[in-house]
Amino acid sequence: xxxxxxxxxxxxxxxxxxxxxxxxxxxxxxxxxxxxxxxxxxxxxxxxxxxxxxxxxxxxxxxxxxxxxxxxxxxxxxxxxxxxxxxxxxxxxxxxxxxxxxxxxxxxxxxxxxxxxxxxxxxxxxxxxxxxxxxxxxxxxxxxxxxxxxxxxxxxxxxxxxxxxxxxx
Numbered sequence: 692x693x694x695x696x697x698x699x700x701x702x703x704x705x706x707x708x709x710x711x712x713x714x715x716x717x718x719x720x721x722x723x724x725x726x727x728x729x730x731x732x733x734x735x736x737x738x739x740x741x742x743x744x745x746x747x748x749x750x751x752x753x754x755x756x757x758x759x760x761x762x763x764x765x766x767x768x769x770x771x772x773x774x775x776x777x778x779x780x781x782x783x784x785x786x787x788x789x790x791x792x793x794x795x796x797x798x799x800x801x802x803x804x805x806x807x808x809x810x811x812x813x814x815x816x817x818x819x820x821x822x823x824x825x826x827x828x829x830x831x832x833x834x835x836x837x838x839x840x841x842x843x844x845x846x847x848x849x850x851x852x853x854x855x856x857x858x859x860x
Contacts (some may be wrong), residue, residue: 817842
């Protein structure tokens, strides 16, 4: 199985020098979200994004990530901030009720809706939806890599494609 580390192996290591990235991070399931967040930050810095150009908005749970993403997009549209992409980081682990399905689907639909906002930076979904804690850990730096790092690579690749098509970078 390929992961984003393989897919984006040709991504320019200096792509991030002039970029500003927003991250909305859920505080729920911190054992997972902290690892996803740290992987995301590490990758952004590895690709040249300056630490001071990474803006983090922490929220209580994954459902609130959509509000945080929308807020950061609006700040960019209104020129209060200038973000090139926004990465949503969260962890939803299935319990004994249908809550997992409701929250997971709401976040996916919310991220989709945010991605069609005019003149807004793209939303990258790095929310791990897992059946149990072991699966979540596997995706937070375990045997399936780090989905926070993958989100950073996805954002950087998307930005590079935008610039390649429409601007000189």
